[in-house]
Amino acid sequence: GENVEQHPSTLSVQEGDSAVIKCTYSDSASNYFPWYKQELGKRPQLIIDIRSNVGEKKDQRIAVTLNKTAKHFSLHITETQPEDSAVYFCASSPHSGNTPLVFGKGTRLSVIA
Amino acid sequence: EAGVTQFPSHSVIEKGQTVTLRCDPISGHDNLYWYRRVMGKEIKFLLHFVKESKQDESGMPNNRFLAERTGGTYSTLKVQPAELEDSGVYFCASSPLRGTMGNTEAFFGQGTRLTVV
Numbered sequence: 001g002e003n004v005e006q007h008p009s010t011l012s013v014q015e016g017d018s019a020v021i022k023c024t025y026s027d028s029a030s031n032y033f034p035w036y037k038q039e040l041g042k043r044p045q046l047i048i049d050i051r052s053n054v055g056e057k058k059d060q061r062i063a064v065t066l067n068k069t070a071k072h073f074s075l076h077i078t079e080t081q082p083e084d085s086a087v088y089f090c091a092s093s094p095h096s097g098n099t100p101l102v103f104g105k106g107t108r109l110s111v112i113a
Numbered sequence: 114e115a116g117v118t119q120f121p122s123h124s125v126i127e128k129g130q131t132v133t134l135r136c137d138p139i140s141g142h143d144n145l146y147w148y149r150r151v152m153g154k155e156i157k158f159l160l161h162f163v164k165e166s167k168q169d170e171s172g173m174p175n176n177r178f179l180a181e182r183t184g185g186t187y188s189t190l191k192v193q194p195a196e197l198e199d200s201g202v203y204f205c206a207s208s209p210l211r212g213t214m215g216n217t218e219a220f221f222g223q224g225t226r227l228t229v230v
Contacts, residue, residue: 004155006155034218034219036221041223042223043116043117043204043221043222043223043224044156044204044221045221046218046219046220049218089155089156091156098144098161098163098168098208098210098211099161099169100146100148100158100161100169100172101146101156101158101219102158103148103155103156103157104155105153105154105155106155106156
């Protein structure tokens with residue numbers, strides 16, 4: 001079955017700097033890659049997702065890149081702010097419509113003001 | 114529109130006791146998923162319902178776990194008898210049913226933090 005590895009497990013950056021979180025997956029059939037953000041005490045929320053027919057997607061300060069050949073995808077946050085501090089989870093899922101997500105172990109991002 | 118709601122938010126029980134977790138998905142969402150996160154580890158899939166039917170229960174740890182979704186609305190996850198290793202945060206998520214259109218956003222509840230002592 002699918003296996004998702006996520007690095008780093010913790011990340012501290014200065015406010016205004018960029019943060020990058022990387023994930024690899026094992027199942028070449030996986031075609032959907034969402035990123036979830038979980039703030040302390042709150043529910044995981046989708047912040048961005050990408051499908052295999054594109055290599056990059058941006059939404060304001062957040063971008064995700066996908067390399068299907070190498071089976072890895074990354075989350076990029078630019079101009080980090082204290083409110084970006086949270087646990088970020090990458091996930092993957094085969095493109096069959098309703099299949100469950102396979103998650104990485106999460107990255108705890110701390111943005112230091 | 115109400116989001117996915119889970120009850121209780123926290124539960125502390127003794128080993129050997131029974132606990133029932135409840136999830137109310139977003140109205141109209143036929144897909145309902147249960148996940149669990151043990152501290153420091155990944156959010157791990159347990160079970161997937163499509164309406165009232167169990168689509169995939171390959172992630173259920175053992176037969177001490179029983180999930181139901183009568184009528185295709187809310188779902189319950191019962192752990193009986195609970196063991197220490199069952200401690201963790203149990204998440205429920207829901208999404209609309211999609212055919213071959215590909216996955217869409219799964220909306221998560223806030224989770225139930227279960228502590229077995």
